[in-house]
Amino acid sequence: MKTKFLHVHRLRRVYVWELPVRYYHWLNALAIIVLIVTGFFIANPLAILSHQEAANQYTMGWVRLIHFIASYIFFFNFLFRIYWGFVGNKYANWKQFIPTTRKFFKEMWTVFKIDILMMRGKEHISVGHNAMAGFIYFFTFLAFLVQCLTGFGLYASMGTWWLPKLFAFVPAMLGGDILTRSIHHWSMWFFILFAVIHVYLVFYHDYVEGRGEISSMGGGWKFIEEEVFQNEEHHTPNEPKK
Amino acid sequence: MPINMIKVILICDKGHEGTINRKLLCVSIYQLKSKFMSNELVPMKQPTYYEEVERKGYSRRDFLQFVSMMTAFIGLENSAMGQVATALETQPRLPVIWLHFQECTCCSESFIRSSHPIVADILLDKISLDYTETLMAASGFQAEKCLQDTMTKYKGKYILCVEGSVPMGADGVYCMIGGKTSLQILEEAAENAQAIIAWGSCASNGCVQSARPNPTKATPIHKLVKGKPVIKVPGCPPIGEVMAGVIVHLLTFGRIPELDKLGRPKAFYSKRVHDTCYRRPFYDAGLYVETFDDENARKGYCLYKVGCKGPSTYNACGVMKWNNGTSFPIQSGHPCIGCSEENYWDNGRLYERGSSFAGFGIEANADNVGKVALGVTAAALAGHAVMTNVRKKKLILDLEEEGKQSEHELKS
Numbered sequence: 001m002k003t004k005f006l007h008v009h010r011l012r013r014v015y016v017w018e019l020p021v022r023y024y025h026w027l028n029a030l031a032i033i034v035l036i037v038t039g040f041f042i043a044n045p046l047a048i049l050s051h052q053e054a055a056n057q058y059t060m061g062w063v064r065l066i067h068f069i070a071s072y073i074f075f076f077n078f079l080f081r082i083y084w085g086f087v088g089n090k091y092a093n094w095k096q097f098i099p100t101t102r103k104f105f106k107e108m109w110t111v112f113k114i115d116i117l118m119m120r121g122k123e124h125i126s127v128g129h130n131a132m133a134g135f136i137y138f139f140t141f142l143a144f145l146v147q148c149l150t151g152f153g154l155y156a157s158m159g160t161w162w163l164p165k166l167f168a169f170v171p172a173m174l175g176g177d178i179l180t181r182s183i184h185h186w187s188m189w190f191f192i193l194f195a196v197i198h199v200y201l202v203f204y205h206d207y208v209e210g211r212g213e214i215s216s217m218g219g220g221w222k223f224i225e226e227e228v229f230q231n232e233e234h235h236t237p238n239e240p241k242k
Numbered sequence: 243m244p245i246n247m248i249k250v251i252l253i254c255d256k257g258h259e260g261t262i263n264r265k266l267l268c269v270s271i272y273q274l275k276s277k278f279m280s281n282e283l284v285p286m287k288q289p290t291y292y293e294e295v296e297r298k299g300y301s302r303r304d305f306l307q308f309v310s311m312m313t314a315f316i317g318l319e320n321s322a323m324g325q326v327a328t329a330l331e332t333q334p335r336l337p338v339i340w341l342h343f344q345e346c347t348c349c350s351e352s353f354i355r356s357s358h359p360i361v362a363d364i365l366l367d368k369i370s371l372d373y374t375e376t377l378m379a380a381s382g383f384q385a386e387k388c389l390q391d392t393m394t395k396y397k398g399k400y401i402l403c404v405e406g407s408v409p410m411g412a413d414g415v416y417c418m419i420g421g422k423t424s425l426q427i428l429e430e431a432a433e434n435a436q437a438i439i440a441w442g443s444c445a446s447n448g449c450v451q452s453a454r455p456n457p458t459k460a461t462p463i464h465k466l467v468k469g470k471p472v473i474k475v476p477g478c479p480p481i482g483e484v485m486a487g488v489i490v491h492l493l494t495f496g497r498i499p500e501l502d503k504l505g506r507p508k509a510f511y512s513k514r515v516h517d518t519c520y521r522r523p524f525y526d527a528g529l530y531v532e533t534f535d536d537e538n539a540r541k542g543y544c545l546y547k548v549g550c551k552g553p554s555t556y557n558a559c560g561v562m563k564w565n566n567g568t569s570f571p572i573q574s575g576h577p578c579i580g581c582s583e584e585n586y587w588d589n590g591r592l593y594e595r596g597s598s599f600a601g602f603g604i605e606a607n608a609d610n611v612g613k614v615a616l617g618v619t620a621a622a623l624a625g626h627a628v629m630t631n632v633r634k635k636k637l638i639l640d641l642e643e644e645g646k647q648s649e650h651e652l653k654s
Contacts, residue, residue, distance in 0.1 A: 123637070
């Protein structure tokens with residue numbers, strides 16, 4: 001069907017998030033939610049009244065078990081994502097997250113001006129992550145690392161498998177479990193704050209740009225206007241502009 | 243022999259007076275002996291531990307009881323009892339220099355009260371405490387000479403026990419003995435020591451005097467002594483039997499016990515208090531004391547929510563207990579304060595699980611800071627959302643218009 005109006009955009013479908021990336025994203029989201037909820041419970045368990053003998057219940061035990069299972073899923077999922085940063089498509093590449101060029105910083109500044117300070121100017125068109133988002137995700141990876149180190153560090157003395165035992169150096173380095181536990185607890189708040197901002201910004205971009213930001217983590221597609229594609233106005237941090 | 247070396251000696255037999263008097267006596271006798279001998283060409287033959295035990299009037303049975311207890315404490319098999327007994331029968335007593343710096347002497351107190359009398363008798367009296375400020379009879383120049391003599395006579399053979407941290411602030415003036423700073427004394431004594439034992443939390447990690455802002459710059463000894471094995475025996479104080487166990491291990495095997503990554507003997511510090519706590523089933527069941535006077539406290543539920551640091555504390559309290567195995571804090575209804583952990587005084591409050599956040603005031607814990615941050619974030623996002631609708635109005639309306647156009651043009 002032909003449109004009568006020239007200014008109605010033709011959209012070009014771009015396959016941005018490959019299936020493994022989408023799996024990673026949702027598995028990660030699920031694991032983080034489970035870890036936060038169980039983590040809060042472990043830090044400050046609910047006052048449960050019970051007429052049962054202690055031997056007949058295992059409330060804290062189950063919560064901790066779920067926390068540990070989720071942490072293993074989280075950890076291996078994280079490792080997989082690092083691997084995918086080297087073999088995945090250009091939007092999944094590690095260069096999207098670590099600024100190595102001036103262009104990256106320049107785009108970050110543009111995003112800051114347009115999206116955060118709401119300054120007038122040409123809207124930036126990022127197909128995958130914009131530079132600012134990519135850089136924030138880099139911090140989330142650091143937070144993942146901190147949680148894995150401190151979490152498995154605390155688990156090391158309980159675990160029997162060699163893998164968590166590898167992390168025994170962490171509490172040793174920090175001087176003990178008390179500080180390790182505190183860091184584990186403090187860092188958790190980063191995830192909560194991140195999740196709130198992350199979800200908000202997804203809605204924001206979908207609302208302002210209308211390119212299928214929200215649904216992209218479902219089907220993997222984003223849409224860019226045909227003329228943007230033709231004029232090569234789209235961005236990808238660290239990808240040389242053709 | 244200079245006449246001024248002879249001091250008044252109190253004679254009291256085993257079983258009389260307090261332990262301290264006996265110790266003072268024996269320590270001073272040995273100091274006198276070593277004074278007498280120091281001018282001779284042939285050093286006096288050191289008696290073995292067993293000889294000392296016999297001389298003290300203990301029976302063979304007492305001795306073997308002690309051996310079996312120690313064997314169990316240091317985590318050896320039954321079959322190793324023979325080895326421990328042989329070591330105590332044949333090894334000459336260890337010369338020990340026991341230094342006291344910034345400390346409260348609770349380690350010494352704990353040690354001399356370890357459950358089996360032989361521990362105090364042979365390990366303290368006969369361990370040949372050649373120099374220990376608290377228990378020795380000598381004082382002043384004589385005491386200092388004792389220290390020098392021991393260091394020369396047993397060069398490379400003596401065990402250096404350090405109780406207390408070393409103040410590094412203001413050139414070390416906060417703790418000086420005989421005109422020397424703690425650091426000077428430590429460095430001098432450590433140079434020719436066979437092994438170094440850091441008794442208690444002060445020597446192992448600085449303890450309370452190194453709490454922020456640490457005015458005297460109290461420093462644990464492993465940070466000051468280089469190139470020597472330092473056995474850390476943290477705790478405030480450490481359990482007496484644990485201290486005895488470390489010494490017996492040194493004696494039996496002639497080398498330091500296996501240490502963990504933080505330098506603590508694995509036999510005593512590989513498990514958390516939590517892991518050996520008899521209230522652990524309540525923890526797993528999710529049954530907790532909410533306040534100290536509630537029904538749950540009476541039922542003996544887990545003390546986790548009133549700040550028990552057992553889950554973060556590596557020590558043998560749950561197994562060995564205190565005062566001849568009578569009890570330990572949790573058994574008495576008090577949460578573990580984590581006294582054998584580094585910085586336990588700065589890492590959160592004693593009666594709370596919440597992790598305090600340094601730099602945000604006394605009352606701020608991580609969750610409060612997090613909630614405030616969350617509130618600020620939510621407010622900022624709400625502001626952003628409003629601003630988006632204002633500043634990007636055209637963009638949004640265009641999109642809407644475009645979408646509406648297409649909707650109109652669609653026939654059905």
